[in-house]
Amino acid sequence: MKSWKWMQALALSLLVVMLVTACGKSGESVEGSAVTITFLNSKGEIQSQLEEAAKAFKEDNPDITMEIIPVPAGQSPFEKASALYASGNPATITMLDTGDVEKFKDRVLDLSGEKWMADAVDRSTALTTFEGKNYAFPLAIEGYGFIYNKAVVDQAIGGTFDPATINTTGALEELFKKIEASGKAPLIVSPMDWSLGAHYLPLAYAGQSADTAAVAQFVDDLKAGKVDLAGNTVFNGLLDTFDLMAKYNIDKASPLSGTYERGPEVLGKGEVGIWFQGNWAWPQISSFDTASGQYGFLPVPVSNNADDFGNTQISSAVSKRLVLDKEKNTAEQQAAAKKFLEWMVYSDKGQDFLVNKANIIPAFKNITLEAKDPLAKSISDYIAKGKSQDSMSTLPADHWAKVGASMQKYLAGAADRSVLTKEIQEYWKSVK
Known part of the structure; x- marks a missing residue:
């Protein structure tokens, strides 16, 4: 009888040990098990770089495989994610x-509780x-303005160009005149609706104030029909600058014939001195570069008072999340x-x-890595000096197409100008 009880006790002990061991192994397998995650990429120009990053991440985290899914051309990230x-x-x-x-x-x-928030x-x-x-990780800051080819501009002024000297509409026109006198075209205006409607015109909204709350109120007032754009100083100042751009545009004889691809070619080859565009254009500019990588940004002035906000x-803004x-x-x-996410922020790779x-x-x-790309470096320098203006990154989805057409x-x-102003105000009144 004692022997039987002893055997029961032994069996029970073995069962407990097996259960504890199984639980331990189960926990270990969850911790060390292979997992596959997917990444929907809406920034097509970095698809191959993201695929390489996935490999580098796996080297540091062998149990994690990350697959990169591109958003198809012509489809918005919102549409694909939906x-x-x-x-x-x-x-x-x-x-x-x-x-x-x-x-x-x-x-x-x-x-909100992630380490990188701090x-x-x-x-x-x-x-x-x-x-x-x-709810989002800020991935990339992008900025835009007048990109200048330093070699062309240095030649035009007969010395070393200081971008800080272009701080009024008048100073910008003087630069255009000097570039033209040197035998080069002052600038090229890319006529795509997204460039004009998503980048250029929104400077009129963002330029209303350094206070983002005041800018948001201005947009709300536009929707409510409370803003008279015809009498708005910043809006008219921005259009005065746009009139100068049209006057000195290399394509002024046929201003809507230009393509995006033409911009980086004529700027990179030194056929024009300035192009209104963003730092995302560097890969295209670099393929035509004759200025040894010497490019930078100028703000878009809205008045002849250098102290006015925007000049x-x-x-710039975080464009992708x-x-x-x-x-x-x-x-x-x-x-x-x-x-x-932590790997991107804190690891060397x-x-x-x-x-x-x-x-x-x-x-x-x-x-603290310094950008090798001169356009990214220029934007970073402006931000570091506190010389940045928040881009309008929450405009309605159809804004660029509709006002861009105007x-x-x-x-x-x-x-x-009166027709343009009316069409923009009517657009905003239609926004729900």
Whole structure:
């Protein structure tokens, strides 16, 4: 009898040991199990760089595989992300435009408690924070203005060009005249509706005030029909500068015939001195570069008072954001995605990917790598000096197409300023 009880006790002990061991192994397998995450990329120019980053990340995290899914050409990130959610298969990480984050906030993780929040640059998460919770990782700062070819401009002024001297509309015209007198075309105006409607015209909104709350109120007043653009100083000043651009445009005889591809070619080859565009254009400019990589940005002046806001500020903002799905991806996938975000901010390989491989201006103060891309470096310098103006990154989705078309008519001389002004105000009144 004692022997039987002893055998029962031994069997019970063995069972307990087996259960404990099994639980331990189960925990170990979750911790060390392989996990695959997906990344929806809406910044097509860095697709290959992201694929390389996924490989570098896996070298540091062997149990995590990241697959990069490109947003098809012609489809917006909002449309692709929405389609993936509709199919029940959203990406673990989705790259969205700033204005789209709020539309997904109920389906993505609150990232307010992440380590990198403390290192994010000022105001970089403000537009993706709702009811005190931040839902997005600020991936890339982009900026735009007048890109100048230093070799052309140095020749035109007969010395070393100081971009700080161009701080009024009058100073800009004097520079145009000097470039023209040197035998080169002063500038090229790319007539795409997205350039005119999403980048140029919004300077009239952002330039109303250095206070972002005041700018937001101005836009609300536009929607409510309370703004008289015809009498607005900043709006008219910006159009005065646009009139100068049209006057000195290399394509002024046929202003709507230009293409995006023509801009980097004539600037890089030194056929024109200036091009209104953003730092994303560097890969194209560099393929034609005859100025030994010496390019930079000038702000777009809106008056002849150098002290007026906008005359010495460059337009910049976080243009791309990363959100993490919480509906369909597992806790392990979410943890892996968070690890990738930290890897970009804090590891040498991650920082190298952002700054050197993808030519991205990071939105984090701890990343001190200096940009090799001269346009990214120029934007970074303006930001470091406090000479930046927030880009309008939350405009309605159809803004660039509709008001861009109105700007094209104005550029071509098919509409005067009063018609343009009326069409812009009518657009805003139609926004729901």
